[in-house]
Amino acid sequence: MEVRFRLFASLSEKAGATEGTVTLPGNATVRDLWGELVSRFPALADTGFVPLVACDMEYAGWDSSLEDVAEVGFLPPVSGG
Amino acid sequence: MEVRFRLFASLSEKAGATEGTVTLPGNATVRDLWGELVSRFPALADTGFVPLVACDMEYAGWDSSLEDVAEVGFLPPVSGG
Amino acid sequence: MIRLQAESIRLEDLVQAVQDDAHGAVAIFLGTVRDHNIGRKVLYLEYEAYTDMAVREMEKIRDLALEKYDVGRIAIAHRSGRLEIGEASVAVVAASAHRAAAMEACRFAIDRLKETVPIWKKEFFEGGEAWIEGAGGPMRPV
Amino acid sequence: MIRLQAESIRLEDLVQAVQDDAHGAVAIFLGTVRDHNIGRKVLYLEYEAYTDMAVREMEKIRDLALEKYDVGRIAIAHRSGRLEIGEASVAVVAASAHRAAAMEACRFAIDRLKETVPIWKKEFFEGGEAWIEGAGGPMRPV
Numbered sequence: 001m002e003v004r005f006r007l008f009a010s011l012s013e014k015a016g017a018t019e020g021t022v023t024l025p026g027n028a029t030v031r032d033l034w035g036e037l038v039s040r041f042p043a044l045a046d047t048g049f050v051p052l053v054a055c056d057m058e059y060a061g062w063d064s065s066l067e068d069v070a071e072v073g074f075l076p077p078v079s080g081g
Numbered sequence: 082m083e084v085r086f087r088l089f090a091s092l093s094e095k096a097g098a099t100e101g102t103v104t105l106p107g108n109a110t111v112r113d114l115w116g117e118l119v120s121r122f123p124a125l126a127d128t129g130f131v132p133l134v135a136c137d138m139e140y141a142g143w144d145s146s147l148e149d150v151a152e153v154g155f156l157p158p159v160s161g162g
Numbered sequence: 163m164i165r166l167q168a169e170s171i172r173l174e175d176l177v178q179a180v181q182d183d184a185h186g187a188v189a190i191f192l193g194t195v196r197d198h199n200i201g202r203k204v205l206y207l208e209y210e211a212y213t214d215m216a217v218r219e220m221e222k223i224r225d226l227a228l229e230k231y232d233v234g235r236i237a238i239a240h241r242s243g244r245l246e247i248g249e250a251s252v253a254v255v256a257a258s259a260h261r262a263a264a265m266e267a268c269r270f271a272i273d274r275l276k277e278t279v280p281i282w283k284k285e286f287f288e289g290g291e292a293w294i295e296g297a298g299g300p301m302r303p304v
Numbered sequence: 305m306i307r308l309q310a311e312s313i314r315l316e317d318l319v320q321a322v323q324d325d326a327h328g329a330v331a332i333f334l335g336t337v338r339d340h341n342i343g344r345k346v347l348y349l350e351y352e353a354y355t356d357m358a359v360r361e362m363e364k365i366r367d368l369a370l371e372k373y374d375v376g377r378i379a380i381a382h383r384s385g386r387l388e389i390g391e392a393s394v395a396v397v398a399a400s401a402h403r404a405a406a407m408e409a410c411r412f413a414i415d416r417l418k419e420t421v422p423i424w425k426k427e428f429f430e431g432g433e434a435w436i437e438g439a440g441g442p443m444r445p446v
């Protein structure tokens with residue numbers, strides 16, 4: 001299956017990319033997607049924090065299944081306000 | 082001694098007066114002044130509440146001495162805001 | 163800035179008065195005239211104040227709030243005279259470097275204002291008028 | 305009214321949006337850009353957002369606050385893009401019939417916004433720039 005990823009703030013700066021797509025096996029989880037991103041963008045191996053995860057714009061865990069998920073966002077700890 | 086009194090809101094409506102002066106003996110207290118006002122304005126005998134007292138614009142008690150006090154305000158429970 | 167004023171309260175002026183580059187968190191409480199109270203339809207209000215004492219009491223509240231909370235500046239404005247439905251009768255604005263202090267100072271100031279500042283509200287409602295008498299708070303002698 | 309906007313936040317518009325004659329108590333929190341942070345002189349900020357999700361999260365906060373507190377309406381506005389010192393980056397406005405609910409809802413909303421809404425601040429200070437990373441709050445996975 002194909003999943004779209006989004007990277008924000010320091011994560012997109014590290015990766016040098018804000019979004020893209022990754023093809024993964026049907027039983028893949030968020031953790032698998034991240035592993036794929038770290039291979040593609042090695043700078044993501046050292047983020048300085050554990051990113052927050054959003055599946056289709058809802059906060060989700062690292063072990064969430066990607067089945068029926070169109071978009072996964074990886075978010076630094078937020079700092080709005 | 083001569084003391085100026087001020088009445089506010091429902092108290093001044095009941096009395097039909099907002100201010101005036103009263104002459105009292107040197108050892109008089111706020112309570113004595115009020116007694117004098119009730120004689121002058123009998124409607125003040127029934128206020129529906131115990132007025133707050135301010136001596137020279139500082140909250141004070143009913144037994145406060147009026148020595149060196151120029152103005153005494155009798156205030157209904159406040160309702161600003 | 164402490165004001166007991168016959169003119170409309172302009173929120174922007176108060177924010178301007180307290181905010182500065184070092185105090186970025188601004189908490190505001192705005193009280194406006196409601197169209198109903200204890201089941202009656204309110205037409206308008208009139209506020210009477212013991213003017214000089216009211217200003218002094220508002221200054222005391224500001225000073226106490228500045229002492230109790232880590233805030234930079236506080237502004238309080240209260241209207242006098244006749245107010246129509248929807249108009250602002252009171253505004254409290256507190257600015258601090260961090261938001262908790264500003265919000266706590268704002269709450270402290272409005273709570274205390276309603277207990278100590280000698281201002282009275284007369285309500286003109288359908289079928290009558292009445293002075294509103296507050297609970298009086300801890301200052302009320304018994 | 306929920307807004308993630310590139311334009312200046314106009315407080316009067318937000319107050320207008322929440323206030324009505326039945327909800328006379330209006331609590332407001334306004335966050336403005338400070339000129340210093342952790343000892344550095346800040347020149348300006350840039351806010352980046354996960355736009356659609358940020359709006360959804362702000363809507364959730366509004367809905368949750370309306371559920372938890374006895375308030376009539378809540379408005380939240382957050383800026384995006386470049387902000388100069390002194391500009392408002394965020395405003396939360398809550399209106400209720402009585403003041404405690406408005407103030408509590410306002411505080412809840414700003415506290416939660418800082419924990420859950422996907423917006424990031426980049427600080428441009430004398431001698432450099434840095435993404436500010438929040439504490440992350442309870443949503444942060446470990």
